[in-house]
Structure formats: C-alpha cells, structure tokens
Amino acid sequence: MTASVKTRLSIADPRYIEAADFLYKEADMLDELREREWLTSMVSADIVYQVPIRQTVERARGTGFERSTFHLNEDHGSLSARVARGETKYAWCEDPPSRVRHFITNIQVFADAADADELAAKSNILLFRTRQDQTTPQLLSGVREDVLAREDGELKLRRRTVLLDHTVIATHNLSMFF
C-alpha cells in the first residue's frame, strides 16, 4: 500500500506522534548498534525491507529506480542472519564498529480511516558513517517509505523501502541498517 492513497495526518495527530516516536526510538537503537533488540522489539515477522537499485535516466523516464532489483532485499529470516553474522567474532567489517548516525527528518504520516492498525510513514534519512580514523564521513541520503502495523497493541515495522539519492553507493558496504 502506498502512502498516497491514505490521508496525510496533521503533525498534532496522536497517530503522527506515535509514528514519529517510533522512528526516533528506532534510529536511536540503530545508532547504538542495539540491532538484535531492534529486530526483536520493533520489526514485524512479516517485514519486507528493500533498497532498490537506481540508475540515471532522462526526466521523462521517472526517478530511475528499478523496483525489482536491489542493493538489499530482506525478509525477517535474512535480517536475522545479518544480525547473527554481526554477533559472531569474525564480522571484521564492523569490528571495530563504524560510527553510524541516523538523521531522520521530514516525517510525514498517512492513515486510512478504515484501518486504524496501519500507518504509512515517509521520512528523509541521512546516514553519517566514519570508520577507523577517517576524517571524511561516508554519507548516504534518501527517503524511507515505511508501513508501521499494530501487532498485539504495538507498532512494528512491516515494510521499509529506502529510495537512495545515489546510483553508485559511496561506501564500501551496507553493513548497517537504514
């Protein structure tokens, strides 16, 4: 379900506040590398988590996203495998870990009056990363299109599509989570 078919909520709407609170809490957890906790407490078992490949194309052809080919295409099982890999003693690329900061802005929340248990959220992300003694940060910028679904009374991340502002990924790996 895309955000556009739902109604855009006011920033004062309790559902907006709930969604924004979710996104900030999540970003904090990922900044602190509490990835197992994030996966367990904030991510739905039905998660679809995708970062599609983008190409440079003429304006008439749209934004250049290839929505069937990806940099990342994950479900709960493969996300679990990624988290588990990071917890082994041999995850060299993140040990010592990168410093990663998630800057989440421009949050918009959309809801369907008929479905109180599902919110769509759109947010800009700037991911700032340094590694070892790097002084020039690696930056990734994009927009996240999320679906947050209420499961047992709590919001969970059920869908995340990260549309990056890059055709060439300017970092040596995507070991972090968006």
Place this chain on the structure above:
Amino acid sequence: MADQAGNATQGDTVSRVIRELGEGLPEGKIPASIFGNKEIYDAELRKIFGRSWVYLAHESEIEANGDYVVRKIGEDNFIVARDETGVVNVMFDACRHRGVAVCRSDSGNTSHFRCPYHGWTYSTDGKLVGAPLWKNAFGGMSKEDNGLLKAAKSDSYQGLIFATLDRSAPELREYLGGMAYYLDLLFGLDNDGVEVLGPPQRFVVDANWKSGMENFSGDDYHLGTLHRSVWEIGAFPIAFRENMMGYHIQASPGHSLSFSMAEDADEPGPHFFGFPDDLAENFDTSRINEHQLDVARRSRVMVANVFPNFSMLALPMSENGELHAPTGIITIRTWQPKGPDKIEIWNWFVGYKNMTPEQKERSYRAGLATFSVGGSFEMDDTEPWITIARNGKSVAAEMLDFKLNYQMGMPGTGIAHEVDDWAGPGIVYWSRYEEGVQRNAYDFYQKMMEADAGQWPDLKFPPGAESRSRRESAAG
C-alpha cells in the same frame, strides 16, 4: 631487462617497481607499491586498460535494437549499443565536435544520441546523421568522417561483450586463450546460456583494483579467516578445509581460476555450483565436451578472473541457512579503476535463461545477501583491501622495500602439486593451497607494463608447460 635496469633506477618509479616485480615473481615476491603508487596507476590506465580486452556488458542487457548501456574502459565512458541492424557497437561517449558526452542515461533504448551542446546527432551505430541547420553550418563537410569513435576492436564470447582500445591487440578468442574453455563450461553449460538478473549494482571501495583481480584469480585460503562468520550462520555448506580441495588453474597467461571439488568423484555434492540437481538434469550440454561437463558436475565453487578486471564466481549460497538450503548463484563483476586507491565495483547476477522465474528469484536473493554491497561475504572482503591500498601507497613500503608474499604452493611450500590427469588447458594444481594463479595474473601484468606499443606478451604458455602435456607424456 638487465640492460634497462641501470637507466630505470634514475628516479623512474614505474620502471623500477615493475622491474622488481619481474625479478621477484619467480620467488613469489611482489612489491607492495603496485597497490597504491599513483605513477604506477597512471601507467596502468594506458598499458593495461588502454590495451587489454576489457569486459563491458552482457548481450542480454541490450537485447533489442536501440538498447544501450554506458560502460567503462579504464576511467573512460563508452556507449555499448545495439543498432538498427542488431549489431553491437562500442563507441567513445564523446561528440566529435567538442568532445561532449552524448549519452545522458546509464541505459535505455533510443534511435539516436544527440549532443546537448550544438546538436550533433548520431545513430546507434555511431554515424553522424545531422546537426541543426546543417547546410548553413556544415554543408559540404563529410558526415562519414565525423562519426563517434569506436573502440579499436569489440567482440563477444559466450554473450560477454569485450572491447579494446589497441589496434594491435590480438582477436578476443586468442586473448582469452585457455580461459575460453572454462567460460564455455560455466556460461555454456546450458545451450541457451545465461542472462543478467537486472542492472548492475555499483559501489565504491577505497582499494586498488588488483585486489579484486587477485582475489578472484583463486584466493580460496582467505575464506577460513575473513569469511569465518558465514559458516556460523549457515550461508555456505562446505567446511573450510574441505573447500580447499580442488584445482587451481592458470588457464593461459594472465587468466586464472579455481574449482572447489571433492577428492572423490562420487562425492554426493553439491554439484554444478549448487544449482538444483533437477535443474542441472535439464541442461542442454551439447555445446561442451565430456571433460567440461564432468568438471561442472563435480564443481562446488568456480571462481575466475579474465585479465585484467573481469571476474566471476559460481557457488552454493543462502541468505538464510535456517530456511533455505544453499542454491547456486553466479555473480559477474568488474573492478573498475577510479584511482590508485579507489575501485568502483560493478556487480551483476546472472542466471541460466532456462531457469524458472522462481529459481531465478531464489538464486538472485541468495546472491544479493552474500556477494553484494550488503552481502555477508562481500562486506568483509572490502575491509582488508582498503588497508592494502593504504600500505601500498606508503612511503614505508618504498623505503623499507616491502615485498608481499605470494609463495603458497611453490616447490617445498605446502602440499599443492601439479597434476597430470587434467584434460583441459592450462597449468593445473591440486589442491587450492596455491598462489600460482595470482602469480600468473601478475606475470602477465608485469609483461604488459613493460611491453612497448604494438608489442604483446605471449598469450600461450611455452610448449610443454601445460599440465595436459604431462598427461600425454604420462600416458605415452
């Protein structure tokens, strides 16, 4: 070479280091400076990328007439376009009028390329077809002499499109030499061949392109340390020690590869790089011979590099070992040079055309989760390569005469030994505790770096050097 030595030391870093490389290779010693020195990199752009056959695209990326993609030879952009007659053209992306890039998208379908500066317009075969107010501006001037510049030669093999900027280059088939046999075995395993599963993933690593070249020439030994995490999550089904069994092959000068194979031909598998048995049974293998088929059947992993920077890897992988048994994946990639310490990795997944959509999806997902920018294997690979380039460009490497060790499997070192039971081309070792595959790439590299314009190093090993000649003499 000894005569040149005296002159070369007079401040000429490139000749000195390349000479040292030539002197060190027979002892398995390689100067670290080749992995970061700026002057060496600049020389490589001309002597390696300006002359070798460089991989650009797969035919399945430009299937229809008018389809095009933009690709790189060295750091330069080339349009690879299928013209209105179905012929593939490789053209320098630069207008003949002022040198402006005429292709504005990474890929697409078009009837022409129009320069945005003054409007010179070219058809998809590169011919100049017009410009605004032609008669007033250029009436009487030849259009034929002003088409887009083509690569000196372009050709394809097994659907793989290559080009070279060197008019003196041998033909592609001759350049590929013994490696063609192994490309057949992988890409021609099924009669209809392979197709790309989408556009390439591109990402930048602060490393030297040769780290990719040598890793895919057959560096199997690094799995046990660098990739140890993937066994712990069940992404790869063959234990490290077991996976070291197999063959290392110097297919022909420059091109190397490696197969993981069980010692026992009747070992239960995985076979065919992990592709499902029912899939493999349906392959039409009429294009390859019995030995090639037997090698493919027994192979758990194939990893190879076509000199200089085109690599491929086929092996069983899973993105979630608890849910999905590993399945065959094939990644093909280029290590695109962007500086002495910068590579842009272009990564495609390919699947056999005759696989079902479900099989392609399974293979794609498993590949993406392992050998890609976010993959569990690949994300660790780039970690050591970054510091190889950092140390490669160091003053310390130069001042302390830092030579890297490529001695694994040399006589008296380890257990690898040359075989006399191999029917295919090349110099072949059992098992994979061996770095002759890398030395083969660097030996050809060294010769290319020293070769004068118009001169080519031997593309064949000397008579009697290939392992099958041992087989023949053993039999005779």
